[in-house]
Amino acid sequence: MRFSLESAFCPTLAVLAALITFITIAECGRAGINLEVSSNFDPNGRPSGQVINCSVDTAAADLDKVATLEVFGPRPYGIGNGLEELARLDIWSKSPELADELEGSDVSVDGDVSSSPPYLTLTWRLPTLAARHAYKCVVNGYDRDGKAASVSTTVQVDPANGGCCHKMDAVQTTLSSLSDMVGDVFNMTEDVSSKVSSLGSRFEDVEASCSNVDGQVTTQLQSLTTQFEEIKSQINQKISSDVQTLTGNLKEIEDRLKSFEQDMRSRFVMLGIDRARFDVSGIYQGRLYLVSKTQEAFNIARANEYCKQSGGYLVELDDTPEYQFVFNLVNKIRGANSFWTGANDIDREGHFVFYNSKKPLPTLTWSGGQPDGLRDEDCMEIRLNFGGLNDWLCNQVGKYVCEVPL
Ligand SMILES: *[C@@H]1O[C@H](CO)[C@@H](O)[C@H](O)[C@H]1NC(C)=O
Ligand SMILES: *[C@@H]1O[C@H](CO)[C@@H](O)[C@H](O)[C@H]1NC(C)=O
Numbered sequence: 016m017r018f019s020l021e022s023a024f025c026p027t028l029a030v031l032a033a034l035i036t037f038i039t040i041a042e043c044g045r046a047g048i049n050l051e052v053s054s055n056f057d058p059n060g061r062p063s064g065q066v067i068n069c070s071v072d073t074a075a076a077d078l079d080k081v082a083t084l085e086v087f088g089p090r091p092y093g094i095g096n097g098l099e100e101l102a103r104l105d106i107w108s109k110s111p112e113l114a115d116e117l118e119g120s121d122v123s124v125d126g127d128v129s130s131s132p133p134y135l136t137l138t139w140r141l142p143t144l145a146a147r148h149a150y151k152c153v154v155n156g157y158d159r160d161g162k163a164a165s166v167s168t169t170v171q172v173d174p175a176n177g178g179c180c181h182k183m184d185a186v187q188t189t190l191s192s193l194s195d196m197v198g199d200v201f202n203m204t205e206d207v208s209s210k211v212s213s214l215g216s217r218f219e220d221v222e223a224s225c226s227n228v229d230g231q232v233t234t235q236l237q238s239l240t241t242q243f244e245e246i247k248s249q250i251n252q253k254i255s256s257d258v259q260t261l262t263g264n265l266k267e268i269e270d271r272l273k274s275f276e277q278d279m280r281s282r283f284v285m286l287g288i289d290r291a292r293f294d295v296s297g298i299y300q301g302r303l304y305l306v307s308k309t310q311e312a313f314n315i316a317r318a319n320e321y322c323k324q325s326g327g328y329l330v331e332l333d334d335t336p337e338y339q340f341v342f343n344l345v346n347k348i349r350g351a352n353s354f355w356t357g358a359n360d361i362d363r364e365g366h367f368v369f370y371n372s373k374k375p376l377p378t379l380t381w382s383g384g385q386p387d388g389l390r391d392e393d394c395m396e397i398r399l400n401f402g403g404l405n406d407w408l409c410n411q412v413g414k415y416v417c418e419v420p421l
Pocket of ligand 1: 066068070133
């Protein structure tokens, strides 16, 4: 059980407690800067997010005063290895600021430039794609002579040596020996033994997509492995000859596996989004919303196809809160007046359905006097200068919105 960090600067440090609530993936010091990348787990072992914490030991960094702290890293749903500014803090504005693109996403920021030590912390509520990347912290300030000074440190979190497939082998081996033991030691109920074997096949499914995943997954696997090991040793020691206890343990593993699978699915969906074509929202009700970056003459079939290529479909506004979320999103992104949805009454005037599911449009409040059903106004858009929903000619210029279930 070890994590490997590849960095010119960093000592390898890996902490893994048997009952994991918090795993430190990387902790590095350079010129008085501490940059920590850690993963949080809730008491049930479910991943509950990631923390990047940069703090400055001003004495060690030879800084008399810290003026700015900046954290760089991969954007949460980004692809590629470029480092972009995620958050910054300075003595003038005092409160920490997130990069625009991160506003409204699942990350919060905290920090204090005048505390001792000054620090800047980003906390993701959900696991991010970020573990494979580098993070950088840059601190600008003044030395004792009042001269401007800057120090920085970079941490590269590289899961290669403890990679997913490798870990998966360990889980599989443990699982199959567990399965054998279950057969030997207990006269198991059908229920328990079928659970063990179904867990086995689900791990195989996960393994099949293993090569794409990152270090965060590795830590989750570590904790699953740990739990398997615990059960194994319980069985070994015959502490629990009680089938019910074992069933309970397996149930817990099953739940964790479920959230693990969900998390993996979400990661793959996020990786599949065409970021060159779309701006991407934060997560709302288990979904992401994509807004085309450029406006063009709407073609409902083609737009839906592009949505599909990114794992979704033209947006389906199922209720008023969802409409509000999407309205606020496009109103923030702007760059067009018309934002096309999937709703249309092309087939039957006045009878709006969604392009993808063919489900009828629910009752929503349209902007004043709409839909006016004027000739050929068959597609539903969000029209910013109307402040709401409108029916409009389906071939007009605008951006379009997709919905991607995670
Ligand atoms: C970040 O680092 C600072 C300074 O070491 C510490 O006070 C703070 O508790 C840390 N925050 C988190 C979330 O780890
Ligand atoms: C296992 O349990 C079944 C019924 O639950 C019983 O018929 C069988 O004899 C048991 N086998 C052993 C080896 O105890």
